[in-house]
Amino acid sequence: MNKENVIQELQALAAEGMADQPEVASVAAVAGPAGEEEAKPQTAIPPEPRRNGVLEVDYAVRGVHVDVQIQGDQVVRAAQILDEAGMTLEAITGVDWINDQELEVVYDYSYTGGSCFRVVVRARISRHEPTIPTVSGVFPGANWHERETFDFFGIHFEGHPQLEYLLLPEDCDFHPLLKDFKGC
């Protein structure tokens, strides 16, 4: 696996996502990757909050080598890039950024074929209409991870073959990891 190629492909993908959002891209071109939503006290992902882009982060501190932020509709392409590179999908999860009214979907990839290489792919989606395409077509192992994320956050994975409750009871009507969940 050529790590540089993977990073380049992911950078190209993230740049495409920025082009899709002209207002963010224009701000980014002037003011750097900070984007328009600067006032995010809780989301201080080093070095600063960002809308898109690929960061090579300090593995010793963060535990990952590459941190990729892309648009929600690009996660399948990212999975394909990493699949072709021979990487494994280790986990999918969500984070509820309730102050921004956004949900973050986080994909952790690792490489089992040689030297350690970890990539985290993240996408932010609206909290009111949380839908994102499924990557279970690329990695069948994503099936359960996505169902679990659906359980906990109510994120709807479009095209998922069986989006039912996995860990929670089949008749439950709440998503416990949303920050406004008050117990049942």
Added chain:
Amino acid sequence: MSSQPLSQNQERFELNLGPQHPATHGVLRVKLLMDGEYIVDAEPVLGYIHRMHELMGENRSWAQYLPNMGRLDYLSALSYNLGYVELVEKMAGIEVPERAEYIRVITTEMNRISSHLLWFGAFVLDLGGFTPLLYAFDDREQILDLLEAVTGSRLTYCYYLFGGCYNDVEDDFLSGCLAFVKRLRTRLPMYHNLVTKNVILRQRLEGVGPVSAEMCRKYGATGPVLRGSGINYDLRKNEPYSIYPELDFDVPVYPEGDSMARFMVRMDEMEQCLRIIEQAIAKIPEGPVMAEKVPKMIKPAAGDYYHAVEAARGTFAIRAVSDGANQAYRMKLRSPTFSNLSLFQEASRGMLLADGLAFMGSLDLVIPEIDR
């Protein structure tokens, strides 16, 4: 049980395996669609002992979350303890004294052996051999006694703290571990003579439940399942943590991908654990077992952090998101058997039911860790 005839001679029917079935070793239910004795489709149904550990991570402090780690995989709890304290130490920048690192490795590896011994006994029991279970429990009991003396518990350990270990080990413990190493070295050849060379066992396992390396990659399978499919991937070597780089041990890998390969990986791993323990005891330095300045309130810098360790069943990883408070904003636990079991549905198609159970046993499931 419902049945719908397909043709004159064939009849498919649904069969529920579990949730209360001895062969599933916990409350796992598998919805089977059977064609006679053959599995057409097997869908695991999870969640019977789901406790929402991840939400608990968000509503208690970093230190208060420590005991939860012993309750995920209750058979190799110390690996989970280790993964969590190493993550928080990484987040808060806490240095761990060397003696504590050695104690952590010795106790974790003892725990790994006890986990593999229980799997060995229970697995052969699934296949119809009762005696090995009693032998395995005899050995495992020695480990539990040793660990009980230092950790205070026999199963759901909570021994490591941020910055070190709860208390120092005594010489009795170290000499006891060495005596155990000696003992197990005489017992493992007996297990191989009694069990591994047994023709019935070999016929039940060889060629059964083949899992290719590619399937492991697609499903994120790790640990002995992955190493039984020919991939040399062990986080203790590939992503070294603690003092593992200073110790000399091998990673057993078998390329066949069948249940026998996974069996052999775990049997050989026990021998390697013995080597690790022996070396660690020979090298263990004197000194403190706790870092001097560990803040009472841990407030890691905002951001997200990832840490993975090799538990007895594969990669256990935590993704913690901190917002700078004394508790996590988000705590994701990535457990190995969750991913290992997810390939069962695809891999068990067309298998005989009895082989399916042997295959499931070779995956070494611990349900509380799948359900979390």
